[in-house]
Amino acid sequence: MRFLFMAFHxxxxxxxxxxxxxxxxxxxxxxxxxxxxxxADFDDPEHGRIVAVSIWGSAEHFRLGRENAMNSLGEEAPxxxxxxxxxxxxxxxxxxxxxx
Numbered sequence: 001m002r003f004l005f006m007a008f009h010x011x012x013x014x015x016x017x018x019x020x021x022x023x024x025x026x027x028x029x030x031x032x033x034x035x036x037x038x039x040a041d042f043d044d045p046e047h048g049r050i051v052a053v054s055i056w057g058s059a060e061h062f063r064l065g066r067e068n069a070m071n072s073l074g075e076e077a078p079x080x081x082x083x084x085x086x087x088x089x090x091x092x093x094x095x096x097x098x099x100x
Contacts (some may be wrong), residue, residue, distance in 0.1 A: 001094045003056040004036065005066075008088040010049050015082040022077045023052055029069035030054060035061025048084070059093060 011019040027039055035057040042051040056062040071074070079087050 001058060001096065003062045003094065004090075004092040005052075005054045005061045005062055006057070006090040006092075007052040008049050009052065009079075009092075010083050010085045010087075012038045012082060012084045019050065019077070022082075023050065025073060026052075026069065029072050030065060032072075033061075033065030033069055035065055059091075062091070 009019060009023070023041055027041070030036055030039055036054060037057055040051075040053050042053065044051060054062070056065065067088040
């Protein structure tokens with residue numbers, strides 16, 4: 001069963017470049033993880049947000065992949081400084097029997 005992760009970022013204009021660099025670093029680390037099926041980032045300028053999406057082979061792939069990727073970076077992003085409002089995260093398991 002596939003697993004979807006979405007993060008909605010609301011960058012402060014003065015920190016947008018730093019946030020985008022961080023998202024790129026995280027993406028590079030995630031791409032090295034087993035079980036990652038798809039990774040993409042989307043810009044929503046009308047609402048002032050960036051949406052990061054990843055699809056994994058399973059929830060366990062996501063859990064391990066994210067943990068390994070973040071550990072490889074050796075630091076965490078200062079979201080409380082970079083973001084105008086709290087980061088929103090959604091994790092969703094695929095419906096069984098759902099057709100794609």
